Amino acid sequence: MKGIIVVKVDRCLGCKSCEIACAVERSRSKVLSEAIHEHPAPPKGIWVEKGNTFVTPLQCRQCEDAPCLTVCPTHALHRDDRQSPVLIDGGLCVGCQLCVLACPFGVIRMDDDLHAIIKCDQCSQRVSDGETPACVASCLTGALEFKRIEDVLQEKKEAYLLTIERSAETREL
């Protein structure tokens, strides 16, 4: 399924389960108890950012017009089509870090220990196996969801209709 990771900010408690799940998914063993002993430490591609009054998970937005793709001189960053995640081909990457500096959201980074650029690949392997991305699967409150764009639009339409209906009801009262 081609989809996007949707964040419901009001549901995030800041437990960082997604950060751990992301790193475990990127580890060699893919098991938490072993991943914590791995060296170099498995990286994460999601950040739980704390604001003054709220917390929210942040990861690659998979921009439609992705600046990282535009600046990459070797096409190491690539995607199949506009709805697919931006992936990195480590064999082509020369580590120039233009993508790191181009990303408006600051969610691409160079991992010096792993000698590689780390970004969210939307767990493309898991998704092609019919699972949801690791961060989404680990989220206890449903703050992270993996959905098709059409479904997100449909939900928004329904929510909007509901607000109209409710405001009509209150007027009648």
Added chain:
Amino acid sequence: MKETKNIIFTLDGREAEARPDETVLSVAKRLGVDIPALCHHQAVTSYGACRLCVVEVKKGKRTRIVTACIYIPADGDVVETGNERVNKLRRIILELLLARCPEVDLIRSLAGQYGVDASSRFRVSGSAGAGERCIICGLCVRVCAEVMGQHAIGYANRGGKRMIATPFETQTEDCIGCGACVFVCPTNALHLEDIGGKRVMKELYTSMPMMKCTGCGREFATEKQIEKVRHCLPAAHDKIAMCPSCRRAAFRDAAGQALI
């Protein structure tokens, strides 16, 4: 019309198919055949400098040694990637590399794999040997020129004194301090350090000013790197002068505003 027929040849006893412009090394990688190579990178043109990827090619009665990273096979070639003759040549190459750079872990482990004695029987003259890590494979030079388009580094001198350097061994205007040369170097001969607001690459005689993040004030990239990104992204966003962690914070705050 351009010829697009694939080439059929034999690789270690099995049939292999190569695209018309594909090298033996690329086919071998695809088929999971391990050929050691230090100076090869997919993003740049092959150069055949390290010679470790030597393989034997039999064509009819003729047998010859070629470098797999450059050699484009022809129909009917019989390629052997690890026979006794090839391994013997690789051992000599590793002995020579080991004599020049005895401290490089990658070369030592390769030498171990091929059963080369840690103490090389070759002696080197001049500065090489003591702390030398560069094998002059030229990956840094190719990446700087072909990928980054900066042409900041090149080769200096000849023969035993050959080395990687900036023009006249002084700081060059062409370097943007991106560190791609440091990243691709197979032997960690180049180093990059951010000290006191400067990006220092001591092997390349370079020390350049860095930019302070407009958010937190921490130095996060060189001024020339930011200039390059601006150049590549005509519609650069407003957070270009911020470090990644401040960019995340800015986005978080924007998301928070949207909530209210």
